[in-house]
Amino acid sequence: MGTAIGDILNKEEISLDFLDGRIVGVDSFNTLYQFLSSIRGRDGSPLMDSKGRVTSHLTGLLYRTTNLIERGVKPVFVFDGKPHKLKAETREKRREIRTAAEKKFEKAKEEGDNESARKFGRQSSKLTGEMIEEAKKLVELMGLTVVQAPSEGEAQVASMVEKGNLYGCVSQDFDALLFGTPLLFRNITVSGKRKAPGKNYYYDVKPERIDLQKNLRELGINRKKLVWMGILVGTDFNKKFPKVGAKTALKLVQEFDSFEDIVKKTGHKPGFDYKEIEDLFLKPESTEDYKIEFGKPEREKIFELMVEEHDFSKERVESVLDRLCSKAEETSTQSRLGQWG
Numbered sequence: 001m002g003t004a005i006g007d008i009l010n011k012e013e014i015s016l017d018f019l020d021g022r023i024v025g026v027d028s029f030n031t032l033y034q035f036l037s038s039i040r041g042r043d044g045s046p047l048m049d050s051k052g053r054v055t056s057h058l059t060g061l062l063y064r065t066t067n068l069i070e071r072g073v074k075p076v077f078v079f080d081g082k083p084h085k086l087k088a089e090t091r092e093k094r095r096e097i098r099t100a101a102e103k104k105f106e107k108a109k110e111e112g113d114n115e116s117a118r119k120f121g122r123q124s125s126k127l128t129g130e131m132i133e134e135a136k137k138l139v140e141l142m143g144l145t146v147v148q149a150p151s152e153g154e155a156q157v158a159s160m161v162e163k164g165n166l167y168g169c170v171s172q173d174f175d176a177l178l179f180g181t182p183l184l185f186r187n188i189t190v191s192g193k194r195k196a197p198g199k200n201y202y203y204d205v206k207p208e209r210i211d212l213q214k215n216l217r218e219l220g221i222n223r224k225k226l227v228w229m230g231i232l233v234g235t236d237f238n239k240k241f242p243k244v245g246a247k248t249a250l251k252l253v254q255e256f257d258s259f260e261d262i263v264k265k266t267g268h269k270p271g272f273d274y275k276e277i278e279d280l281f282l283k284p285e286s287t288e289d290y291k292i293e294f295g296k297p298e299r300e301k302i303f304e305l306m307v308e309e310h311d312f313s314k315e316r317v318e319s320v321l322d323r324l325c326s327k328a329e330e331t332s333t334q335s336r337l338g339q340w341g
Helices: 026-036 058-070 085-110 114-123 130-140 153-162 212-219 225-233 245-255 259-266 274-282 299-309 314-338
Strands: 025-026 073-077 145-148 168-170 185-187 192-195 203-206 208-211
Touching: 025 026, 025 153, 026 073, 026 130, 026 153, 026 203, 058 073, 058 130, 058 299, 058 314, 073 153, 085 114, 085 203, 085 274, 130 145, 130 299, 145 212, 168 203, 203 212, 208 212, 225 245, 225 259, 225 274, 259 274, 299 314
Parallel strands: 025 073, 025 168, 073 145, 168 185
Antiparallel strands: 185 208, 192 203
16 A cells, blocks of 8 residues: 655655654554455464454554553544545455455465464455444544544645644555655654564664655655655556655656656657546645544443453453542543643
8 A cells, every 4th residue: 555655765764752742643554454365363263252353453553552642642543434536446455455465365274384374364365344444433532533534544644734733644655755744753653673575584663754855855755755756656546657665756857847858758658647646735625523532431331342242351450440530530630631731
């Protein structure tokens, strides 16, 4: 997902403490896919309840979000709306990849090849409408805000940051920068140890910050040219130009001031209207129909959803609810005291 421009960007390693007290917009679809991909059993199977319903997304939301809240992070979960028509081809390609991965996953499981099963299991991750609605429900029960974007979640977050309602965007995708998010935070919900693909070792995944304006200055380009770079290497809305990676794309946008001249230089005639895609990123659709609030967790209802409905461990859920409610009470007390400061 997203656009492959990460290799040329300046990324600053940070501690989660950097986000203490900050209100950040979470690219919810991206985050839920991360949970579905990474939270799996030894054989690559997603976590499920006794009825065979996938629960990896709920596991990530409850436990990892609680970890963030304890560190002082204030997440607002922004959900994608209706996908743009230009995204249809990308969505179909992802379905094909997922279907092929599902078959390889089942075969690897039958053969007892757990490493391959884990690999193909991650690739077969699927986010259903039911999962999305359950995720929204859990987020709200935790006392957090759900924002429904009209289209792309990252575009909505960028608009909210621009209006001063959010500090930055939490997402793994670099598309957020093309949409104009001033600060992108990666590896926030998925930090820790990660297995190297096809290798027998793990490496540390640490939170990082990407400052849009700082990167534009260092690259010597403006945001429109960053969008051109995205178009050249491929976005969710268009196919990439052949043989053009991030470094070549950067040289092209530095050299030319019109996309038409870039097209002539590459000798490739794209089968799409670049201007339409440019406008998607520079003039994205967003809404102001939201209210950011942080309330008290509804302990009994969370317990009912997680333990009674989905068979989560009673002891573990009670433990995380203790932590979540304790932090909410601490924050509430600080707010009341602040009124008298």
